[in-house]
Structures are given as C-alpha cells and as structure tokens.
Amino acid sequence: MQLSWFLLFRVVVITLFLGGAIFYQLGWRSVQAQPAVDYLFLLVAFSYGQALVSAAVLRKIQRFKVFTQMQIVWDLFFVTCLIYLSGGIESLFSFLYILVIISSALLLSRRDALLVASAASILYGAILDLQYFELLPLLEGVPFPAQIDAGTVFFAIFVNVIAFFLTALLSGALSERLRRSEQALERRQIDYEELENLNRTLLANINSGLLIINPQGRIRSLNAAGCKITGYALEDVYDRDVREVFPSMEVYDGEFRLVSRGEGQLMDRFGNLHIVGYDATYLRDRDEQVLGLLVTFQDLSHVKEMEERLKRTDRLAAVGRLASGMAHEIRNPLASISGSVQMLMEAPSVSDDDKRLMRIVVREADRLSVLLTDFLHYARPNLPRLEKVDVAALLDELAQLLMADGRFSAIEIHKDYQGAVWVEVDRQQFRQALWNLVINGAEAMGGRGVLYLGARAEGRIWVEDSGPGIGDDLRQKIFEPFFTTKDSGTGLGLAMVHAIVTAHGGDIELHQGRQGGAKFVIRLAL
Incomplete structure (x- = not known):
C-alpha cells in the first residue's frame, strides 16, 4: 500500500x-x-x-x-x-x-x-x-x-x-x-478484535438473557439467550419501550431502577408464561457516565417446577412415614374387629338381619384392610429389582387387559411405539405403575374415548387420554395420597405411581394432551 x-x-x-x-x-x-x-x-x-x-x-x-x-x-x-x-x-x-x-x-x-x-x-x-x-x-x-x-x-x-x-x-x-x-496500534487493534470476538462469543453462548435499555427506557439490545427465552427477535423489540414489552420487569418508571434478585412473570411471544429472575445495574462508559441499564434475566420456570416437586416429595415422604405407623395401629384392631364379628355370626341366636349387618361390617373391614395394604406398599415400597424389560410388550399386555374389561369396551387404544423398547426396571412395580395410569385414564374418560400409549428408547413412556383433563388448581395435589376426584377412588393410584417412578430414579410429569386430556410422561434415567 x-x-x-x-x-x-x-x-x-x-x-x-x-x-x-x-x-x-x-x-x-x-x-x-x-x-x-x-x-x-x-x-x-x-x-x-x-x-x-x-x-x-x-x-x-x-x-x-x-x-x-x-x-x-x-x-x-x-x-x-x-x-x-x-x-x-x-x-x-x-x-x-x-x-x-x-x-x-x-x-x-x-x-x-x-x-x-x-x-x-x-x-x-x-x-x-x-x-x-x-x-x-x-x-x-x-x-x-x-x-x-x-x-x-x-x-x-x-x-x-x-x-x-x-x-x-x-x-x-x-x-x-x-x-x-x-x-x-496494530497490536491494540488485534487486542480489540480478540476482545470483541470474545464478547460476541460470550453474548451468543451465555445462558442468561441480556437486555440493554437507554435512558429513555427504549430497548437497544437483546442477546441470543434473551431471544430464546422471550421468543422475540431483536428486530421485534428494538427501540420499543421496555414497559410495553416486559411489563413485569420493574426496571424503568421514567427513570432507572436498580434491582437485585427480582422475580416476576413474563409472557413470551407465543403466549407461554415464564417465571424469570432478573437483576438490573447501570451500564457506564470509561468516564463512569451512565449510558443505560443492563438487565440480566433467567428463566426460572424449570427451577420452580423442581422446587415444587422436591417440596411435594418431601411432603409425601413425611405423610408416608406418619401414615405408615398409623396404618399398623389401625390394622391390628381392625383384624380383631373382623374376627370378632365373624365369630358372632356363627352364634345360633343371631337373627338374619343381624347377620346381614355383620356381613357388611366384615366386608368393609376387608376393604379397609386392602386399602391399608396398598397404603403400606406406597409408604414403604420395596427396593426395585432391576431387570431388562420390554416396555412395548408391557403396554401391549395392559392394553389387552383393558380391552377385556367390559367397562372399557368403548375405549379406542392408539399405540405410539414400534418394536421393542428396553429399559431397566422392576417388572412388577413398573407394571403396577403403568396399570394405575391406564386405569386412571380410562376412568377419567368415563369408559369412552381414546387412550394413547407411547414409549421411546431414551426412557420416555407416556399414557394420554382424551378426557376432560386436570385443572391447574389440582395439578399440585394429584400425586398426594388420598386425594381423588372420583366418588369411589382411594386416592392412592397416582401416589403409588409417583413413589414407584421416584424409587427407579425417574420423574413423572403432567402435560395437556392433544385433545385436552391428561398426559402423564415418565422419564427414566438411563
């Protein structure tokens, strides 16, 4: 040159x-x-x-x-x-x-x-x-x-x-x-280029959203993580008022507001609600003059869900330990009552009406004994004996049992799996968990509808029904023992499913089905 x-x-x-x-x-x-x-x-x-x-x-x-x-x-x-x-x-x-x-x-x-x-x-x-x-x-x-x-x-x-x-x-x-x-100058330019590349790489790959606001409250920058969380591209929000786009972030009300460990709800572009945590601090130049506000935010939805699951697990464990002791105390006198009533029924002086009433007592005592047995299995489950099990074959077997039951003859079953799907589980326990989900879905549809059974090789198994679904107000309670919305239910079916899946080191989640019903997804750690 x-x-x-x-x-x-x-x-x-x-x-x-x-x-x-x-x-x-x-x-x-x-x-x-x-x-x-x-x-x-x-x-x-x-x-x-x-x-x-x-x-x-x-x-x-x-x-x-x-x-x-x-x-x-x-x-x-x-x-x-x-x-x-x-x-x-x-x-x-x-x-x-x-x-x-x-x-x-x-x-x-x-x-x-x-x-x-x-x-x-x-x-x-x-x-x-x-x-x-x-x-x-x-x-x-x-x-x-x-x-x-x-x-x-x-x-x-x-x-x-x-x-x-x-x-x-x-x-x-x-x-x-x-x-x-x-x-x-060339060395400094190289340093600046390396620094710029480093900053660009950090901004592109950091998991936290970064939002820059100018003194007028207008959005000037949004990094890739922020676009992923909010669903907006930078072109969609550039130069828009932050209060209009992110009203839950209380970082500007005519002037900047510094926030440390703030939390709020954010509606993304597609209408999904996220719980976000955010911090806001000044963005300054080399002369310490305020250029704008830097807001960092993270999607805490999964963290909150994990916290709720942990709280529910701890709560269920505490209830299980308490109820286990009570079940033993109830079971012994219940056996005495049942045995005594049966002996009285054999007395020749007992009338037919008294015998009919005594049979009711014995029948209800037996039902309570079965309920206590199921609850003890829930409260103190046996350790899983892991073995290779074909979940697809297990679902086929459960589907045949369901179709053979006259109560559910009007239910159509769709299978979403091809060939064998092998996982390491306790066959009897896992069969019981899947059966509880299948029966729960069939009963939720009132014996008429579509039941979807699915499995994938990565350890994901699901049961989905076309019933009315489960409301948001009940989602936090469905895995609690004795909670049921059915007139004749014991409230232990889904609680036992949760306990079995947790004992296998897995997780179970509730989603909305394709037809508005409930979709229970089991994820097993491979």
Whole structure:
C-alpha cells in the first residue's frame, strides 16, 4: 500500500515540477532554450515510462525492499538529471533530494535514509564540482553560468549537504516512531478484535438473557439467550419501550431502577408464561457516565417446577412415614374387629338381619384392610429389582387387559411405539405403575374415548387420554395420597405411581394432551 502511494506521489511530483520547468522554459526564456525543453520532455517520458513499468510489476514483486531500493536509486538519478538540465548550481530543484530522502526514511529505515542522504550529497557535490572545474559536459541549449566562484560552490554544497543529513536524521527518527506507533496500534487493534470476538462469543453462548435499555427506557439490545427465552427477535423489540414489552420487569418508571434478585412473570411471544429472575445495574462508559441499564434475566420456570416437586416429595415422604405407623395401629384392631364379628355370626341366636349387618361390617373391614395394604406398599415400597424389560410388550399386555374389561369396551387404544423398547426396571412395580395410569385414564374418560400409549428408547413412556383433563388448581395435589376426584377412588393410584417412578430414579410429569386430556410422561434415567 505504501509503495502504491509512493508511485502515485512520484507521478504527481514529476507532473508538477517538470511541467513547471517546461512551461518556464517555453514562456520566459528565448526560443534558444528549445533544446533544453526537448531534454525535459525526454526526461518526462522516461519518468512516466518507469512509473508505468513499476506499477505494472508491483503486484508480482516478492522482494519489496530490493524493489523499493531500486525506486530510490531511480529517483536520485532523476533529480540529478533534472538539476543538470536546469543549470546545475542555478537549479531550483536541489530540494527534490530532500523528498527522496524522506521517501527512503518512510519506506525503508533510518540507516537507508542516511545512505540516501550521503548519495544525494555526493551526486550534488559532483555536479557542482565538475561545473566549477568546467569538466561537466555541456548539452546544446542547456543554460549554464559562464563562470562561478569557489565560495558560491562551497556554500551551496555545504548548505544542501547539511539539509540532506538533517532531513535524513529527522525523517528517520520520525519514521521509526511512526512505525512503532503503527505496530502498537496494530497490536491494540488485534487486542480489540480478540476482545470483541470474545464478547460476541460470550453474548451468543451465555445462558442468561441480556437486555440493554437507554435512558429513555427504549430497548437497544437483546442477546441470543434473551431471544430464546422471550421468543422475540431483536428486530421485534428494538427501540420499543421496555414497559410495553416486559411489563413485569420493574426496571424503568421514567427513570432507572436498580434491582437485585427480582422475580416476576413474563409472557413470551407465543403466549407461554415464564417465571424469570432478573437483576438490573447501570451500564457506564470509561468516564463512569451512565449510558443505560443492563438487565440480566433467567428463566426460572424449570427451577420452580423442581422446587415444587422436591417440596411435594418431601411432603409425601413425611405423610408416608406418619401414615405408615398409623396404618399398623389401625390394622391390628381392625383384624380383631373382623374376627370378632365373624365369630358372632356363627352364634345360633343371631337373627338374619343381624347377620346381614355383620356381613357388611366384615366386608368393609376387608376393604379397609386392602386399602391399608396398598397404603403400606406406597409408604414403604420395596427396593426395585432391576431387570431388562420390554416396555412395548408391557403396554401391549395392559392394553389387552383393558380391552377385556367390559367397562372399557368403548375405549379406542392408539399405540405410539414400534418394536421393542428396553429399559431397566422392576417388572412388577413398573407394571403396577403403568396399570394405575391406564386405569386412571380410562376412568377419567368415563369408559369412552381414546387412550394413547407411547414409549421411546431414551426412557420416555407416556399414557394420554382424551378426557376432560386436570385443572391447574389440582395439578399440585394429584400425586398426594388420598386425594381423588372420583366418588369411589382411594386416592392412592397416582401416589403409588409417583413413589414407584421416584424409587427407579425417574420423574413423572403432567402435560395437556392433544385433545385436552391428561398426559402423564415418565422419564427414566438411563
């Protein structure tokens, strides 16, 4: 790039000074000066030719230093010829050597500039010495003074040589400082580029949303994580009021509000509700002037769900431990009551009406005993004996049992799995959990509807019904023991499912089905 500008600058100098010399010779000198003009025209032609050749081969040059040195040598020759053709000691163009010295300092080094200054001093001194001793060949039409004295020659050489070397020293020092400054600037630019790339990478890959607001409360930036959480692209929210887009984030009410560990609800672009935690702090420049507000926010929905599941698990565990002890205490007197009533029924003096009432007592006592047995299995489940089980075959078996039950003959079963799906579970426990889900879904539809059974190799199994679904107000209670919405239900079915899945190290979630019903999804850790 510097060589290109150098060649262009040289053409401009040639045009200005040689053109000026030619016009001077033609306009102010006599017609006898025509031969000198011809020599100047010839020098212009050589100079333009050399510039064109240099420009043509510049892109193919690999050794730029040698090429630059050749250009400097040509410039010295050119200036020497111009001084010779314009009168030697009377020439006004000796200062062009200074331009050549400055060019060498900029393109090469300080040492090269001193060498060029030495060469310019030798060439200029040689012309004046040869002219003084009348040994300089004279060309026809070139004006030379008839006679010059030694003092004039010495003074001209002394002044110009001093100027040449001072120029070389000053321009060399300045060019060295310029190079160091350029190198430092280049390193700083590289540092800034690396920092910019690092910042861009961090902003693109950080999991937290970043929102920048200007002093007028307008959104100026939203990173990729923020776009993913909110569903908005930067173009959708750019320059919009933050109170309009994110009303739950109380970070601006005409002026900035600093927030630490704030929490609120955020409705994304698709209408989904997220619980977000956010912080807001000032965005400042290097002079500590406030440029805007930086808001960082995270989607806490999954964290809140995990907290609720943990609380529910702890609550169920506590209830289970308490109820387990109570079940034992109830079961023993219940057995005594049942046994005593059965003995009374065998007495000959008991009437038929009394026997009918006693049979009701025994039947209800047996039902309570079964309920207590189920509850004890829930409260103190056995450790799973893991084995490889084909869940697809297990679901097929449960579907056949359901279809064989006359109560559910109007239920249509859709299977969403192909081939075997192997998981490591306790076959009996997991069969019980799936059966509870299947019966729960069939009863929720009132014996009529569509039941979807699905399984995937990554340990995801689901049972979905087309029933009325489960309301948001009941979602937190469905896995609690003895909670039921059915008239004849015990409220232990889903509680046992939750306990079995948890014992297997898995998780069960409730989603809305494709037809509005309940979809229970079991996720097992593989």
